[in-house]
Amino acid sequence: MKKVIYRILTIVTVLVFAALLVAGLTFIGKESSGPADDLFSKISSGISLIENKFILGRREKSRSIELKWFDNYRESKNMLLFPDKVLLGAYDDKTSDTFHAIAELEDSLKTVFPLIQIYTAWGSNRDQRFPSTELNAIYNIGSLPIVTWEPWLTDFDKETMPGLPNPEVRDKEGLKAIARGVYDIYIDRWAMEAKLFNKIIFLRFAHEMNDPYRYPWGPQNNLPEDFIAAWKHVVDRFRAIGADNVIWIWSPHPAYQMFDEYYPGEDYVDWIGVGTLNYGTVAPWSKWWTFDEIFAKHYELLAKYNKPIIISEFGSLAVGGDRAKWFKGALSDFPSRYPGVKSIIFFHCSSDATTTYQTLNWYFKNDPEILDVIIKTTSAWPNI
Secondary structure (H helix, E strand, C coil): CHHHHHHHHHHHHHHHHHHHHHHHHHHHCCCCCCHHHHHHHHHHHHHHHHHHHHHCHHHHHHHHHHCHHHHHHHCCHHHHHCCCCCEEEEEECCCCCCCHHHHHHHHHHCCCCCEEEEEEECCCCHHHCCCHHHHHHHHHCCCEEEEEEECCCCCCCCCCCCCCCCHHHCCCCHHHHHHCCCCHHHHHHHHHHHHHHCCCEEEEECCCCCCCCCCCCCCCCCCHHHHHHHHHHHHHHHHHHCCCCEEEEECCCHHHCCHHHHCCCHHHCCEEEEEEEECCCCCCCCCCCCHHHHHHHHHHHHHCCCCCEEEEEEEECCCCCCHHHHHHHHHCCHHHHCCCEEEEEEEECCCECCCCCCCECCCCCCCHHHHHHHHHHHHCCCCC
């Protein structure tokens, strides 16, 4: 009975704080960035911690025990620059500040993830600020965050960012503008927040910069040297502010190569990220590819940089083939086949509208055959 009462009181408390937060933010308005706005951000973080404690409470003890081996990694950037095992992780689009969806996926796979990925865009909106709420929630449940940080430039407010061109022309040579300091106010705020977070963050900035079709920071608007200049500029700003807790992931698209042309240099890259997604026969431009057909032919080209590699988006659709077979072929004896790969992040997205006109579902947590394959293959790996 006490547990029921506690649960009701917790839910009521969260709802009351949430109502106050919404009312406050509505009053303040989108453009505010002053002390009151920061106060409501802190209230939001408090709500997140309450929700996190309540929803993940049943897993808190077991998760902490199962991730005990990861404690040393979480406290040592050097260990994460030279990891001695494959670190699993996931992204889930249903993730809230509580990361309940991640916990459900972990339950299905009978594991816990040391790494959890989120995505955030550049801009002046509140949800484009440094995601301290989410990062604290990830750290508080024993994991480390990976932030895919996407430099969409059209959401910046000209009133708070003097000198910006009009939104309709910002993408043209947008990386060159980043490199010459146009967006330094935003970059510096992120860097300061990262420093204050004071825990290790993986930052995957401007991913797939060599893809001429998908993102505005690609080669349709920018030259490779513009990307390198922008990358170095952002890293240098973080370093100048003292945000040395950031691990930088350089993440080109494997299909378009030109890796050397886009590589910022050994001193500016900590990890190399590469997405490996099988779209099957969902679109005219795609077919059913095995993991090795997507990844293997690029592995040696990426391994030559002598950086740990992360499969930053790993998954397969169900259209056009056998998904369980795909996962088995990908994960069987993986560490011995690809010793340079030190992390795999499951792309567990139920509503992906970023690539095709139709919404794609990458979910597999309710497919017992796939779950069985993943559990059996990964449990056979050494040191995991």
